[in-house]
Amino acid sequence: MNYQGIIHRYKDFLSVTDKTPVATLKEGNTPLIPVQGLLEWLGAPHLKVFLKYEGMNPTGSFKDRGMTMAISKALEDKSKAVICASTGNTSASAAAYAAQAGLRCVVLIPEGNIALGKLSQALVHGAEVFSVEGNFDTALTMVRAMSETGTVTLVNSLNPFRIEGQKSGAFEIVDDLGEPPDCHFIPVGNAGNITAYWKGYKEYHAAKKCKKLPKMMGYQAAGSAPIVLGKPVLEPDTIATAIRIGNPASWQQAEAARNESGGQIDSVTDEEILEAYQALASKEGVFCEPASAASVAGLRKYVHAHKDFAKSKATVVCVLTGHGLKDPDRAIAVAPRPRTVKPSVEAIMRELNI
Numbered sequence: 359m360n361y362q363g364i365i366h367r368y369k370d371f372l373s374v375t376d377k378t379p380v381a382t383l384k385e386g387n388t389p390l391i392p393v394q395g396l397l398e399w400l401g402a403p404h405l406k407v408f409l410k411y412e413g414m415n416p417t418g419s420f421k422d423r424g425m426t427m428a429i430s431k432a433l434e435d436k437s438k439a440v441i442c443a444s445t446g447n448t449s450a451s452a453a454a455y456a457a458q459a460g461l462r463c464v465v466l467i468p469e470g471n472i473a474l475g476k477l478s479q480a481l482v483h484g485a486e487v488f489s490v491e492g493n494f495d496t497a498l499t500m501v502r503a504m505s506e507t508g509t510v511t512l513v514n515s516l517n518p519f520r521i522e523g524q525k526s527g528a529f530e531i532v533d534d535l536g537e538p539p540d541c542h543f544i545p546v547g548n549a550g551n552i553t554a555y556w557k558g559y560k561e562y563h564a565a566k567k568c569k570k571l572p573k574m575m576g577y578q579a580a581g582s583a584p585i586v587l588g589k590p591v592l593e594p595d596t597i598a599t600a601i602r603i604g605n606p607a608s609w610q611q612a613e614a615a616r617n618e619s620g621g622q623i624d625s626v627t628d629e630e631i632l633e634a635y636q637a638l639a640s641k642e643g644v645f646c647e648p649a650s651a652a653s654v655a656g657l658r659k660y661v662h663a664h665k666d667f668a669k670s671k672a673t674v675v676c677v678l679t680g681h682g683l684k685d686p687d688r689a690i691a692v693a694p695r696p697r698t699v700k701p702s703v704e705a706i707m708r709e710l711n712i
């Protein structure tokens with residue numbers, strides 16, 4: 359079948375009609391990769407672990423699932439411009455879909471804390487980008503105020519159509535595995551995605567597409583962990599800039615997902631995130647951005663703290679929310695440098711010692 363994107367595939371579960379103009383880059387349908395090389399590192403040889411590799415979406419992150427809906431509905435509402443605050447991926451996605459739809463796109467990013475790949479995307483797609491001297495939370499407060507004037511459509515995950523589209527990730531996992539996993543590990547920033555996945559699982563369950571529900575296991579970065587601490591973090595800090603958020607918009611919905619599913623929301627340190635990031639790349643061949651690796655770092659932390667779980671054959675999905683190429687500076691900072699040699703075959707053979 360000629361794949362046509364998540365709106366076409368899941369229209370029965372989405373608030374669209376035949377008249378909705380669809381903006382799509384054929385997002386979704388991302389690989390669910392079974393883990394092999396990582397099991398020993400995780401310390402859980404019998405777990406069945408799958409990576410939902412959302413970096414394979416058209417702009418390199420899960421945001422495209424929500425953006426196809428948000429931009430299509432903006433077109434339906436005859437909006438002329440969209441606006442968002444972003445740690446990078448939302449702006450990249452909004453800029454791309456707005457470019458296709460012929461809408462103006464206004465983006466507010468936190469000064470100095472956005473990965474290079476993401477910034478280049480927003481700029482090349484022609485968004486009007488403002489770098490705000492403040493953090494993501496400040497930028498989000500500003501775009502909320504600006505959208506209240508009614509002249510621009512907000513496409514952050516406060517826009518319910520974003521959550522609608524993003525729930526399609528849960529549908530795909532169930533369609534692939536036949537049932538939801540026992541545990542669903544996911545990074546948490548502004549908390550829209552954990553909200554969306556839980557909504558998706560519940561809707562599929564209600565529609566009798568599956569018989570059980572997973573435990574939702576969310577992970578914040580230790581320096582930006584307001585939900586874990588139970589209070590906003592005024593100056594969030596982490597190398598995982600995508601989830602450098604101190605006051606998540608969907609805080610309550612994330613807690614509801616955790617409570618209803620019997621899961622947990624915990625934190626992982628930058629060190630744990632970077633270890634998982636490198637292990638994924640070097641043992642599994644999967645390159646994700648640092649924030650994405652929080653799900654796998656969380657799984658490892660959980661395995662180490664729960665011996666029964668470590669020995670079990672539970673099914674686990676870790677969502678890898680964005681592609682590693684988004685943040686090339688981080689990859690270069692953690693990996694070994696290239697070795698400089700003379701243009702001589704012998705010199706390289708000597709270096710390789712083979």
Ligand code: F0G
Binds near residue numbers: 449515
């Ligand atoms: N992973 C990546 C790669 C992200 O870009 C984000 C959020 C998250 C995880 C967390 O998802 O916010 O739904 O809990 N990025 C937003 C942005 C904030 O502006 O691109 P969440």
